[in-house]
Every structure is written in structure tokens, then in C-alpha cells.
Amino acid sequence: MKPDPAKDAGEAPAEYLESNGFLQSDDPKIVETARAVVGDAKDPWEKARRLEKWVHDHMTRRDFTIGFATAAEVIQSQQGDCTEHAVLLAAMCRAVGVPARVAMGLVYIEGDRSYGYHMWTEVFVHGDWYRSEEHTSELQSP
Numbered sequence: 242m243k244p245d246p247a248k249d250a251g252e253a254p255a256e257y258l259e260s261n262g263f264l265q266s267d268d269p270k271i272v273e274t275a276r277a278v279v280g281d282a283k284d285p286w287e288k289a290r291r292l293e294k295w296v297h298d299h300m301t302r303r304d305f306t307i308g309f310a311t312a313a314e315v316i317q318s319q320q321g322d323c324t325e326h327a328v329l330l331a332a333m334c335r336a337v338g339v340p341a342r343v344a345m346g347l348v349y350i351e352g353d354r355s356y357g358y359h360m361w362t363e364v365f366v367h368g369d370w371y372r373s374e375e376h377t378s379e380l381q382s383p
Contacts, residue, residue: 253340253365263328264343265313266335274316275333285339289364292337293373296330323360330362330373340365344372 260267278295279288302320310318312332315325327343334341341364348359362373 251368257340257342257365258335258338260332260335263309263311264332264335264341265311266332268313268316268332270316271312271329271332272336275336278333279337285364285366288337289334289339289341289366289371292333292339293330293362296326296333300326300329327360327362327373334362334364342370 258266265271274295275292279291282288282291299319300315300321303322310321310325310328312328315321315329316332331341331343341362343360344363345358345360347356349355350357363370364373365371
């Protein structure tokens with residue numbers, strides 16, 4: 242679902258734009274890459290979609306042996322599982338002014354008929370949070 246700018250209900254708390262120990266949105270390589278990816282986009286939704294596609298397309302090595310890498314480590318290696326995808330996307334969004342956070346929970350794995358842990362990114366656009374769907378490369382409403 243695409244956000245409706247007419248529904249803008251305010252801003253996310255400032256903490257969702259700040260750099261921290263896992264989401265180093267002030268890392269020079271993250272800032273440079275994020276700015277290049279969003280290009281001339283001004284709309285936060287379009288910025289988030291471009292960044293999500295870039296992370297999806299460039300994280301080609303799905304490595305489940307990494308314990309939990311930071312965004313600064315992931316931008317260098319461009320490998321990892323859902324946790325690395327999530328921290329990198331969130332940091333890149335923050336680097337270009339799109340409030341972002343990571344969330345974690347259980348998802349049902351149809352083929353295995355079991356539950357497994359998963360981490361994803363959520364962005365705050367036009368007054369609502371939207372989650373990333375890496376497998377569809379499409380941001381969705383929670």
C-alpha cells in the first residue's frame with residue numbers, strides 16, 4: 242500500500258533519524274551510497290523504495306553464518322541474512338532523512354511448516370510506519 246501524503250499525521254520521533262551503534266547512518270560510505278541511490282528523489286516514500294531495491298539487489302550473498310553485523314560492516318561486505326538487510330536499509334534511510342527502525346518477530350515458514358525469527362525495516366512516511374518486504378522489494382503497510 243502506498244502512503245497518502247494527505248494523511249500526514251506528523252513526524253516520527255527524532256531518534257529514528259539518529260545514528261547509533263548498529264545503524265551508523267553517519268558512516269561516510271553509507272551516506273555516500275544512500276545519496277547516490279536516491280538521486281534527485283525528494284519524496285520520502287520514493288527514497289525508501291529506491292534504497293530498498295538497492296539493498297535487495299546488492300545483498301547477493303545470503304550468509305547465515307554472521308552473528309549480527311552493524312550497518313557499517315554490511316555496507317562493506319554486502320552479505321548477510323535478514324538482520325544485515327534490515328540494519329543496512331534502516332541506516333541508509335536515516336542517512337537521507339527518512340525515519341527508520343528495525344523490527345523483529347516470528348514468521349511462519351510455509352515450506353517447513355514452522356516458525357522462524359525474522360528482522361525487517363520499517364520507515365515512517367506521511368504519518369505512518371511501513372514495513373519492508375525484501376522478497377517482494379515492495380514496502381507495505383503494517
